[in-house]
Amino acid sequence: MAEFGLALLGVAALLVATTGLPVFAVLLVASCVGATVGVVSGAIPLALLGALPSRMIGLLENDLLQAVPLFVFIGALLDRLPLADLLYRGGCRLAGRSGASPRLAAMGLSALLAPMNGSVGASVAMLARVVAPRLRARGVDVAQTTALVSVASTLGVLVPPSIVLLLLGDAMMSAHTQALNVSAAQNRIINTQDLLHGVLGPAAIVLLLLSLIAAWQARRAPPAEPTPLGRSEAAIATLTVAVIGALLGGVAAGWFYAVEAAACGGVLLLVGGVVSGRLGFGPLNGALRDALDITGSLCALFVSATTFTLLLRSLGTDVLVTAAFARLPGGPAATVAAALAVLLLCGLVLDAYELIFVVVPILMPPVLTRVDDALWVAVLSLLALQMSFLLPPLGYAVMMSGARIVPHPTLRQLVRALTPYLLGLAAVLALVLAQPRLVHLLDAPAAAARPLRPDEVERVMRAAPRGVEP
Numbered sequence: 001m002a003e004f005g006l007a008l009l010g011v012a013a014l015l016v017a018t019t020g021l022p023v024f025a026v027l028l029v030a031s032c033v034g035a036t037v038g039v040v041s042g043a044i045p046l047a048l049l050g051a052l053p054s055r056m057i058g059l060l061e062n063d064l065l066q067a068v069p070l071f072v073f074i075g076a077l078l079d080r081l082p083l084a085d086l087l088y089r090g091g092c093r094l095a096g097r098s099g100a101s102p103r104l105a106a107m108g109l110s111a112l113l114a115p116m117n118g119s120v121g122a123s124v125a126m127l128a129r130v131v132a133p134r135l136r137a138r139g140v141d142v143a144q145t146t147a148l149v150s151v152a153s154t155l156g157v158l159v160p161p162s163i164v165l166l167l168l169g170d171a172m173m174s175a176h177t178q179a180l181n182v183s184a185a186q187n188r189i190i191n192t193q194d195l196l197h198g199v200l201g202p203a204a205i206v207l208l209l210l211s212l213i214a215a216w217q218a219r220r221a222p223p224a225e226p227t228p229l230g231r232s233e234a235a236i237a238t239l240t241v242a243v244i245g246a247l248l249g250g251v252a253a254g255w256f257y258a259v260e261a262a263a264c265g266g267v268l269l270l271v272g273g274v275v276s277g278r279l280g281f282g283p284l285n286g287a288l289r290d291a292l293d294i295t296g297s298l299c300a301l302f303v304s305a306t307t308f309t310l311l312l313r314s315l316g317t318d319v320l321v322t323a324a325f326a327r328l329p330g331g332p333a334a335t336v337a338a339a340l341a342v343l344l345l346c347g348l349v350l351d352a353y354e355l356i357f358v359v360v361p362i363l364m365p366p367v368l369t370r371v372d373d374a375l376w377v378a379v380l381s382l383l384a385l386q387m388s389f390l391l392p393p394l395g396y397a398v399m400m401s402g403a404r405i406v407p408h409p410t411l412r413q414l415v416r417a418l419t420p421y422l423l424g425l426a427a428v429l430a431l432v433l434a435q436p437r438l439v440h441l442l443d444a445p446a447a448a449a450r451p452l453r454p455d456e457v458e459r460v461m462r463a464a465p466r467g468v469e470p
Contacts, residue, residue, distance in 0.1 A: 001043040005317030008034050009362070012308070017349045024297070027304035027358070034311045044314045052307065059306055060299075063259065064170050064192070069295040070262035071163040075122035076287035076294075077269045081278055083240060084113060084130045090237035093229050099221030102138060103214040106131045106152050111207055112244055114156030116265055119163070119294075120352060120389060120397050123153035128404035138224070143409035144217060147417035150390055150397040151210055157352060157386045158203040160196040161251040161258040164352045165382065169195035171360045172378045179368035182322075190374045196252050198375045198439040199382060202432050206383075209424045217420065243268060298353055305357035312362060322366035332371045336433070339367045339377070340384045347388020351396050355385060376436040383429045390425070392418055 012030040016023050038044030078084055091105030098104075106127065114123045127149045135145045156162045169192030176189050229237075247261040273279025279287075312318060328334045346359050360381070368374050389397040392414050402408055409417070432438050 001038065001041065002316035002320040004037065005034065005312045005315035006320060009312065009317070013346075013349070022297070022300075023350070023354050023358070024300040024304040027301075027308045031304065031307045031311050034308075034315065038311070038315060043316075044311075048314055052310065055310070056303060056306065059302070062170070063257075064166055065299075065302075067166060067259045067262050068163060068298055069291055070259065070266050071116060072119070072122075072294045072298075073287065073291040074262065074266050074269060075117040075119065075126075076290040077266070077273065077279070078113060078117060079122065079125055079129070079290075080283040080287055081269065081273050083269070083272075084109065084126050086233055086237050087112065087240060088130050088134075089229055090234065090241075092224065097223045097225070098215075098218075099223055100215035100218035101224045102131075102135055102140075103148055103218050104211055106135075106148055107155070107207065107211045107214055110152035110155045111159055112241065114153065115159045115162040115165075115248060116244070116262070117156055117162075120153050120156060121400050123156050124149060124397060124400040124404060127152055128401065132405050138221070140218075140221070141409075141413075142405065142407055143413035143417040146398075146401045146405050146409055146414060147421065148214060149405065150395070150401040150418070151214075151421045153397050153401065154386045154389050155207065155210075157389070158199055158206055158382055159248075160199060160203070161248060161261065163258075164356070164385075165195060165199065166192055166258050167353070167356050168360065168378065168382065169193075171356050172364060172374060172381075175360060175364035176368050176374040178365040179374075182365070183369050187372060187374075190378065192258075193254055194375055195378050196254075197442040199379050200252065201438050201441045202379055202383065202428060205431070205438075206386075206425065206428050209428060210421060213420045213424050217417075301353060302357055305354075305361070308358065309361045318362065318365065321362065322369060325366045325370060335367055335370045336377060336380060339363055340380060340429075343381055343384040344388045344391070347385055347396065348391060348394040352385060352389075373436055373439075376432075376439050379439045380429065380432060383425065383432060387422065387425045387429065390418060390422060 008030055012026050015021060015026045019026075035044060035049060039046055039049070088105055088109050091108045092101050095101030095104045109131070110123060110127060113126065117123045117126065131152070132145050132149055135148065136142065140148075157164050159165075169190075172195065173189060173191055180187060180189065244265070247265055250256050251258050251261045270279070270284075273284075325335050325338070328338060330337075342363055343355065343359065346355055350359070364377070364381075367377060371377055389395045392398050393402075393411055398414070398418070402414075
């Protein structure tokens with residue numbers, strides 16, 4: 001029945017790619033069909049399906065999921081408040097009169113707000129509203145405008161503490177646990193905080209390289225006019241940058257949780273919008289409605305993907321995938337390369353959440369049974385996801401940007417504008433692939449083991465309950 005599960009996965013992928021149906025609906029139908037066939041054939045015990053509700057409740061009690069509606073709400077508020085416009089104008093003024101200043105300000109704006117925006121789609125909407133009209137007014141052709149908006153919108157995949165990064169960290173922790181159970185290895189299981197630290201170095205390299213490419217593309221642009229910015233606007237922009245920097249830095253440093261940062265950011269945006277009079281009942285109602293709609297869709301996707309992956313494991317499809325990876329020649333390097341290729345292909349038809357909930361639980365446990373460095377694999381996966389969203393014409397960010405920016409560039413123009421960015425991302429991916437230590441720059445040094453002193457032994461003995469050896 002393992003082959004049946006693999007065929008079911010292929011049919012589901014084909015339906016998602018060709019019909020435009022919601023992914024969660026396709027997965028639920030596939031799960032029902034697969035479960036019916038499995039129970040009738042005797043491959044799946046009925047008691048296993050009875051345990052599904054309790055398993056689902058346990059998964060939904062994950063504290064990390066509390067961050068999802070908060071980040072989505074922040075993205076909805078940013079789409080209705082003029083804060084992004086104010087920060088962009090402040091960035092242009094800070095970058096000076098260089099012809100590259102509007103593009104560099106767009107990169108800075110996205111690096112600052114994309115981690116709190118909730119999704120690549122929300123970042124595209126923000127940049128298409130704030131950045132694209134100004135670039136077009138300065139004579140930047142539509143292909144380069146679309147390329148810049150697409151590239152900048154994907155920075156939220158890498159820059160901590162984006163919800164994509166947090167959810168991938170949780171999925172990788174689960175996959176790593178399964179892999180260690182299979183291999184009986186004694187490695188430490190990675191967690192979300194490890195991923196937040198591990199991605200900082202590659203994310204900084206990506207941001208610097210993409211900014212240099214954006215500046216290079218603007219080398220013939222005329223000098224920019226001075227950007228008007230009042231004293232009160234400058235003060236608000238400075239305060240906003242300081243608050244966001246403190247929140248993002250605090251999460252990356254481990255001082256507080258991402259849920260707490262998202263809650264604080266949402267409250268500050270809400271209070272600021274109401275006090276300034278920019279967020280009346282209508283816009284607030286729309287933001288809440290959008291947040292509930294998107295959160296509901298993500299929860300439905302999470303439930304359907306969890307059901308589908310449990311079905312595949314019950315059919316033995318995970319064993320089949322593990323055996324396929326074990327037969328790959330070339331050792332761990334070939335395994336990682338094959339996994340990245342799968343992610344790149346899946347990224348052409350799936351968004352980040354669908355990849356994390358559907359593909360990662362199936363793909364990563366077999367990979368991590370052959371590769372010891374789970375953090376390295378996780379960072380490479382993030383880089384591959386970002387790159388897949390920019391592959392024309394089907395990349396998620398490219399399609400979203402093309403739908404919002406008019407007139408639409410030709411495919412040839414878009415490929416030419418995106419090629420430098422894709423080459424830069426490929427270079428960073430190759431660098432991290434060749435130098436795994438780049439993801440371990442902030443690893444805490446392991447404490448050196450030493451024998452206990454006599455007084456420490458006595459203290460442990462006194463603390464141990466009677467009849468129990470310490």
